[in-house]
Amino acid sequence: MTSIWSLSLKSLKNRRISALLTILSIAVSVALLLGVERIRVEAKNSFTSSLSGTDLIVGARSSPLNLLLYSSFHIGNATNNITWETYQELASDPAVAWTIPIALGDSHREFRVMGSNQTLFKEFRYGDEQSLSFKDGAAFSKLYDAVIGSTVAQQLGYTVGQKVILSHGVESSGLQDHDDKPFQISGILEPTGTPLDKVILVSLEGIEALHIDWRNGAPPIAAFSVSAEKAAAMQLKPESITAYYVGLKSRIAAFRYQRKVNDFKQEALTAILPGVALQELWQLVGSAEKALLVISIMVVLAGLTGMLTTILSSLNERRREMAILRSVGARPVHIFSLMIIESLIYAIAGTLLGFAMLYGLLLLIQPIAQSALGLYLPISTPGIFELYLASGVIGCSLLLGVIPAWRAYKNSLADGLTIRI
Amino acid sequence: MSHRSNPVVELENVQFSWTEDKPILDIQSLSITQGEKVFIRGPSGSGKTTLLGLLGGVLTPDSGSVKVLNTNLAQLPPAQRDLHRAEHTGFIFQMFNLIPYLSVAENITLPLSFAKGRHDRVSATGRKPEQEAARLLQTLGLVDPELLSRPVTELSIGQQQRVAAARALIGSPELLIADEPTSALDTDTREAFIKLLFSECESSGSTLMFVSHDSSLEPLFDRTIVLPEINRASQQNREAV
Numbered sequence: 001m002t003s004i005w006s007l008s009l010k011s012l013k014n015r016r017i018s019a020l021l022t023i024l025s026i027a028v029s030v031a032l033l034l035g036v037e038r039i040r041v042e043a044k045n046s047f048t049s050s051l052s053g054t055d056l057i058v059g060a061r062s063s064p065l066n067l068l069l070y071s072s073f074h075i076g077n078a079t080n081n082i083t084w085e086t087y088q089e090l091a092s093d094p095a096v097a098w099t100i101p102i103a104l105g106d107s108h109r110e111f112r113v114m115g116s117n118q119t120l121f122k123e124f125r126y127g128d129e130q131s132l133s134f135k136d137g138a139a140f141s142k143l144y145d146a147v148i149g150s151t152v153a154q155q156l157g158y159t160v161g162q163k164v165i166l167s168h169g170v171e172s173s174g175l176q177d178h179d180d181k182p183f184q185i186s187g188i189l190e191p192t193g194t195p196l197d198k199v200i201l202v203s204l205e206g207i208e209a210l211h212i213d214w215r216n217g218a219p220p221i222a223a224f225s226v227s228a229e230k231a232a233a234m235q236l237k238p239e240s241i242t243a244y245y246v247g248l249k250s251r252i253a254a255f256r257y258q259r260k261v262n263d264f265k266q267e268a269l270t271a272i273l274p275g276v277a278l279q280e281l282w283q284l285v286g287s288a289e290k291a292l293l294v295i296s297i298m299v300v301l302a303g304l305t306g307m308l309t310t311i312l313s314s315l316n317e318r319r320r321e322m323a324i325l326r327s328v329g330a331r332p333v334h335i336f337s338l339m340i341i342e343s344l345i346y347a348i349a350g351t352l353l354g355f356a357m358l359y360g361l362l363l364l365i366q367p368i369a370q371s372a373l374g375l376y377l378p379i380s381t382p383g384i385f386e387l388y389l390a391s392g393v394i395g396c397s398l399l400l401g402v403i404p405a406w407r408a409y410k411n412s413l414a415d416g417l418t419i420r421i
Numbered sequence: 422m423s424h425r426s427n428p429v430v431e432l433e434n435v436q437f438s439w440t441e442d443k444p445i446l447d448i449q450s451l452s453i454t455q456g457e458k459v460f461i462r463g464p465s466g467s468g469k470t471t472l473l474g475l476l477g478g479v480l481t482p483d484s485g486s487v488k489v490l491n492t493n494l495a496q497l498p499p500a501q502r503d504l505h506r507a508e509h510t511g512f513i514f515q516m517f518n519l520i521p522y523l524s525v526a527e528n529i530t531l532p533l534s535f536a537k538g539r540h541d542r543v544s545a546t547g548r549k550p551e552q553e554a555a556r557l558l559q560t561l562g563l564v565d566p567e568l569l570s571r572p573v574t575e576l577s578i579g580q581q582q583r584v585a586a587a588r589a590l591i592g593s594p595e596l597l598i599a600d601e602p603t604s605a606l607d608t609d610t611r612e613a614f615i616k617l618l619f620s621e622c623e624s625s626g627s628t629l630m631f632v633s634h635d636s637s638l639e640p641l642f643d644r645t646i647v648l649p650e651i652n653r654a655s656q657q658n659r660e661a662v
Contacts, residue, residue, distance in 0.1 A: 003534035007523075014522030324520055326479065328588065329507025329535030331500055416479030417512065418470060
């Protein structure tokens, strides 16, 4: 059989241009398939694990999806706030290990501002149990300190030490600026692939200071305004928050705590399990990715059909070659193997080249995907499903390869040793 | 010489037809003994290709027996027939005999990978397949050692035919079938080629069946068989016409 392998290789080498083009077309389709699959998996991973360490999210009563969207993805707005007292009471439940309060409602050049506290940097986990880390600078420590996400830093070109003016509200235009109380950037976060890349983090007290002199959502009139220095000297205490994340000592308590929140008498609240809500949300947005996968499978089939065409069209001009092989002792089964091995070489070379192209492409687009989409594409060894896809491609080409192999087999039986000129 | 009486090819009452009721080959008896150099003369349409197909084991007769080296090919399963051909028969065809993507040496040694017996016979001489290929080429008049690694497409027709002959001869198969091997050669090289073929056949004890329509070569051979004379089917056909 070794001689048949080397015959196949030499024969392909003799037709190297059409062989290389065939391999290339398979490689491109395989790279596309693997690329789509890689992005699909990583998008899903980054999406569903954007709150991996959080057991529950609590906010004002609304639908779970709405709560998830505004509290974690900063899409839409809260229906109501949670008072500080309620938060204090619920956060002191013995089952609770930590809570991260968040206060939303301000923005800076279309990026949301999120008020929180130091627990965020200590306890928040995303992805594979990763905590937030700083690319530059440190967490906010002073009242007018702000930490910005990686996307914010990149798109606006901000550096540590720079001053920024926050605006009231989250609309894209017609906002009133908090220009009397500028914030200074104290740190820039490493990219996380979560919505935190696109926020400006400040302390709850900072949010409070911004609004100390505001009345009923209207900016202060000059006489009643409180200067930045004066506000800093006051003992600021948050009045309310938008939502809070909960980490429990034991996950077993999740349903009990959820019931406690949902049944809370003084205020109408909703607690959600983010994992479940994220999965539900992915069901909605993930179908596009599935369609993409199906399309790329079609592209692979097109690539393999191209291979089939190449082999079939070469059969006629190779009848002489087959007859010579028969005359020197090749059996029809050798002719069959010769053709099958040719398909196999196309498929294996195409798939390997496809993987090479995938990794080359990943190296190329990794920084772009990270910065433009907040999507981290790890350059890791192929996953199980990718290996299944690759063996599926090779299996399919073997199946398709049976067609020309069978024809060559029949031809060689019919032609025998007769050489047609 | 007693071995002369050993039959290498024996056909008895062989009939073959592609379509029913219209036999293309009908030979009562044909016998060729070991070491003979037989000229088989027949114009196209006289059943030549069919005869070669039967001897090569790619066709089976409708009736009768086709014995090559006392093995009745008609009774062997297809794979065994192929194996028998690979081991015992070397073929040279009219032209374009060679695999274009293999070097000269690779072309010559190709049969050895399909026939273990022939491979063993080469090994028994103590030579490697490539050395045997070089030796055969040399006896066939191609002395340039660089020729072995050349692609066959760079050779002249005459050189190609000698490479094809070396390939048919390697591993000393008992039977050598040459189908119009000289038709692409000019008259001078034609005779030289045949003489080289003869001397190689003699030294390895092979039997030669040389098929051609060119009767000018006849005197060189031990014996001539005129195919239309022994093929009763072609006589009938002619009478029908």
